[in-house]
Amino acid sequence: MKILIVYGTMEGQTTKIAHFMEELLQKENHKVVLANASKNPPTPDSFDAILIGSSIHLNTYNPSIRGYIKNNVEVLNKKITGFFSVSMAIISDLPEKQHEIDQIAKKFLIDSSWNAVEIWHIAGALKFTKYDYLKKITMRSIAKKEDGPIDINKDYEYTNWTKVKNQVSQFSNHLKINSNGQT
Known part of the structure; x- marks a missing residue:
């Protein structure tokens, strides 16, 4: 399948995670296009699935990611999509911190009207x-x-690379099942 990964980053950890995902998906025989949201990424129209990721800074996501989703939300909602949220708060031992990060991601998706199939919380750096x-x-x-x-x-x-690998593998398996017409 043809997969687009669009990411927004500040210090580079989200870029590193996106590249890792790209490598894993290519090993699963997917055709992958990787794009920085701030550098005129392709529209999602010609892709079977899209992964979009952003780091959180000051409780908000990268503006280029917000803009990309806003400009493409209708197409995104017709595709198999996933959102990966990169933050440091997700490693906190305090359940309220983890809940707060989860709520930030959910509010972001609601505010953008994007119905991402998958939401992954990934620790950053x-x-x-x-x-x-x-x-x-x-x-x-x-x-x-x-x-x-x-x-x-x-x-x-x-970043827990094993966890990321497992999430991407599950996403890839989901794509393979859907491409075979099974539910």
């Missing part, structure tokens, strides 16, 4: 080496409250 000084201090303060790392001279990756 703390990319201290890519932050400006103010963001380093802010992110260190947040990490400290969560008993996380506080060395602003290092990066910390929290």
Whole structure:
């Protein structure tokens, strides 16, 4: 099947996740097009399935992703689609933090009128080496409250690659079942 992956990123972890998904889907013999939402991505019309992902910053998703969905929502709602939400809050031990992230994603989808078939929450990374000084201090303060790392001279990756692999594999299997006309 022909699959489009569109992503919005700030520091690059969502890009890394999208590339990982692309590789997995290609191994499953899908034709995959990967596109950064801020660089004139293709419309979803000619694709069988679409995965769209964005990181969350200050409780909001990437503006280019919001724009892409808004401009293509009618087509997206006729296709098999999935949304991957990348955040640090999803690794919190506090259930209310995880619930908050889930609610942000659900509200985003409702507000955009997009009926994504799949919603995945994926842990991101703390990319201290890519932050400006103010963001380093802010992110260190947040990490400290969560008993996380506080060395602003290092990066910390929290993405569970096995979980991502399993989610993508399930999505691929769902596509194969649908292409065979089964339910």
